[in-house]
Amino acid sequence: MPVLVAAGAFVMTLIGGLVAQRIGDRRHMVLGLAAGLMLGVVGFDLLPEALDNHPGHVFGVPAGLLMFVTGFLALHVVERSVAIHRAHEGEYASHTHGHGHAHEPVKGIGVAAAGALVGHSVMDGFAIGAAFQAGQTVGIVVAIAVIAHDFADGFNTYTITRLYGNGRRRAQALLTADALAPVVGAAITLAFTIPSGVLGLYLGFFAGFLLYLATSDILPEAHTPHPSTSTLVCTVAGAGLMWLVIGLAD
Template sequence: MSGATIATLVFSAVTFFSTMAGGIAALRWPGRRQVLMALAGGVVLGAAFFDLLPDAVGRASELGMQPVVPLGAALAGYLVFGLLERSAGHRHEGAGKGGLAGLVGAGGFVVHSFFDGLTIGLGFEVSLSVGVLVALAVIGHDFSDGLDTVSYMVAHGQPVKRSVGMLVADALTPLVGAVVAMVLPVPGVVFPVAIGFFSGLFIFAATGRLLPLAAPLGFRRSTLLALVGVLFMFLISRLA
């Protein structure tokens, strides 16, 4: 087994613990639900605008692709996840707590984590130093991925057991993505479109669910907390 392969597996495994730590923090803070929603909403928005969208546009530029492609994918992601979430919510109104509401969006977070793993694997294929830098950036923001996944499930009234299951899935998928990157060729054109698409999901999750649930805190307090989340993701994105 080569050094790059070992490094890929080790660093992608560390993302598991980072993601779990973020989700556990959300689960252990149930009494501050509105505060948590404001922080998570800011983190999600910061991830979309400071991490995902710039990354998608940058990758598109490297491939000679017009920026409108990943930006259009972001709009498509926003609309698709919005329609799916609202459809799931309407179908299960009155069907008891949870239903399918929230599972679509949280599932989108899980798929996004798979692409994080792909990025780690491809980074180590370029060089050890590039792989380490990419992996550290992913590990840093995977804490917020766990926080966001659980917060989104909680925001939709999902039970703790189901939220934990989605958190574990979110924590495991980077490792799966890294393994896929090692064994299968991934066309570069996939990344700007996929990353753009999931940035649309992040924007919908923040504006359509998380931040509205923080409204009872009052405009000033909820905005301040959201800005703290945005600033956190801005600083994390600078690591990359």
């Protein structure tokens, strides 16, 4: 089941990459919806499940919440340390100093950034498999959030590779790797059962990971270059939809 669901992430990643090649002025609405879905699954499902699976405390703080903060900070530190945070095109496009020498974008940076997104997508698939081990409902809502988010992953993998001067074929190859990655991650979880306590810690960690992506990456990008009321409506609708899905599942 997790591998079949992860196939949905495969398709959505490819769609995101294809849209990146032909996008008009509507991507902000899609990204706003994806961010809302992610916020909903973090607040309404992942954190409650993390606390249920690992009720222990560490120095007065629930272990699941401690891992939640750790997951958020871990991705923040990694992105800042290896400079994979998506930047505006003007910051990395060719530029000329006063002496007249032009500096082209470094292709290797785009490949490294896209490679990091592929690694992240493996963890997305692992999260789907881990969530299904926690329960069918958890697995479904996590899968919805991951699949929605993988549209942005595919979009960004293709865009950032091209942004740094790489050719279309290389960008498409990295997009394909990013699409396959969730299926690989989900397949890994079929090899073993995660103990309940460890599962609770992982779900907390992944919740922080997902919240960082939604608030620090996807939402700012959704509101760039122009803030939009429709984007806000899509974000609120996404969170509300996830609330409805979880309520009906229970």
